[in-house]
Amino acid sequence: MSAAVPAPNLTQDPRLLEEALVAHFDAAGFRRVHPPILQPADVFLDLSGESIRRRMYFTSDAQGRELCLRPDLTIPVARAVLEEDMPLPATVSYLGPVFRFRGTAPGEFLQAGVESFGRPDLEAADAEMLALGLEVCAIYGLDTPEIRLGDVGLFSALLDALPLAPAQRRRLMKDFGQGRISTDFRRKTNGQESGPAEARHAGVLAALNGADPEAARALITDLLSIAGISTVGGRSVTEIAERFLEQAELDAGGVSDEAAEILSRYLAISGEPDEASARMRALAQEAGIDLSAALKQFDQRAGFFTALGVDLSAVRFSTAFGRPLDYYSGMVFELHDPAGRADGPLVAGGRYDKLLGRLGASETVPGIGLAAWLERLALLETPVQEGA
Incomplete structure (x- = not known):
């Protein structure tokens, strides 16, 4: 899929590691783009969900249109792909500052990442994106990060199979992405x-x-x-x-007892992908619901993980794991430092097949990407504490 990962040298200047990261993306076939820092605010509010609103920096232009300093780079990159009418499939990379209110932490920080639009082989593209995330960690000296995996598409398929009012379904999807999902319905x-x-x-x-x-x-x-x-x-x-x-x-009405039981049982499933798949199939059969299409994709993706050398026994899959951006539609993942030297994911990403359509594309365009937090990756130089 990509060039060999350069041997890490943690005594290097952080800028050299950033250059090595960008060079690795380039060798993997991702062309670098430079979207504007100032972006229309409504796009992020519509697509990223409420959780990002209180962390954004707002301004306005001479005509009174509300603008913001970009709080992430996925949406600006997607807008650039559309505005430049890039031929598909399009694979692009970025490295630049993003701006979010983070309490006492600096509101400006660097983020690097890649986005892939238009690949029809969804499961293979998912697996390659996770593998690329592992390569990012390896560049910074971490060969075996903790892998957390979820699947928004599977949860969406479950909700479609249950007798839920539209508002109930919307609320459950929103709570799932924001990490507020509960087993008490x-x-x-x-x-x-x-x-x-x-x-x-x-x-x-x-x-x-x-x-x-x-x-x-x-x-x-x-x-x-x-x-x-x-x-x-x-x-x-x-x-x-x-x-x-x-x-x-x-x-007007709560979730039925039957639907609540199925949801609770589903959200309790976690473990290695193969084990979790078996438990989800058993639940679907017992409940009389059809999740076969979503589970087929799940199993095919796991097969591509194995083909790319990802150790499935190291993957922590959870049916309740989502990421706080409303545009995710399929696999989501985070890579963490097992030693706990960084607070939050080192690399994270996922699938967002409806994003370009919501930005104005005339048809559905599959999309998958990842973002790397360079300030957190730089903390991997810190020695691991005894007993960590």
């Missing part, structure tokens, strides 16, 4: 299960339930406008109205 909006916030709005939500969606949306928008409210926490009036309507639909 009891209703939390009525009776003793309701919290203080839900109780304060119970009358409004009950009135909205069953109302014509367009009329209800117009009513909420008008009420907020009369009150002089244009945004709350960065959300527009329209977004606030949509959230009220979604909550009203959620309050």
